[in-house]
Amino acid sequence: MRAKILIMIACLMMTGVAGYLLGEIQEGNAQMATTPIDVSKVQQSDLEREIVRNGITSELDAINLYEQMASMTKNATTKKVLLDIAKEEKTHVGEFQALLVSLDAEQKTELENGKKEVDALAKS
Ligand SMILES: [Fe+2]
Numbered sequence: 101m102r103a104k105i106l107i108m109i110a111c112l113m114m115t116g117v118a119g120y121l122l123g124e125i126q127e128g129n130a131q132m133a134t135t136p137i138d139v140s141k142v143q144q145s146d147l148e149r150e151i152v153r154n155g156i157t158s159e160l161d162a163i164n165l166y167e168q169m170a171s172m173t174k175n176a177t178t179k180k181v182l183l184d185i186a187k188e189e190k191t192h193v194g195e196f197q198a199l200l201v202s203l204d205a206e207q208k209t210e211l212e213n214g215k216k217e218v219d220a221l222a223k224s
Contacts, residue, residue, distance in 0.1 A: 149203050155196040162189040 135157075137150050166186035170179045201208040 149200065152196050152200045152203060156193055156200065159189050159192040159196060162186075163193070 135154060137154060139147070139150075142150050163186050166182045166189065170182035170186065173179050173182065197211075201211065
């Protein structure tokens with residue numbers, strides 16, 4: 101239960117903070133995904149998976165945000181730090197993905213199927 105709450109708080113903070121930062125820098129051009137779930141309406145049996153999926157969405161948004169800001173800044177150090185943080189967010193995507201696969205066997209199979217389809221298309 102504590103882990104669920106921490107993940108939810110992290111997701112909400114990431115979305116809110118990232119949206120604020122982007123809005124401050126580039127007013128009107130935010131590309132943040134909106135949270136697609138109303139947690140109060142989610143069945144308890146689906147809650148854990150939906151929280152983790154929302155975490156993935158938030159991390160992907162963060163990557164886009166930091167890479168966009170890195171492309172906007174003219175300060176080399178700021179650019180370097182932003183790209184380093186973006187890389188860390190990619191690790192977070194991997195963490196959430198590993199968690200999701202452990203919670204959703206169908207997702208694990210479909211990730212594998214998706215990779216096979218891309219590999220086949222790339223070879224054709
Ligand atoms: Fe993150």
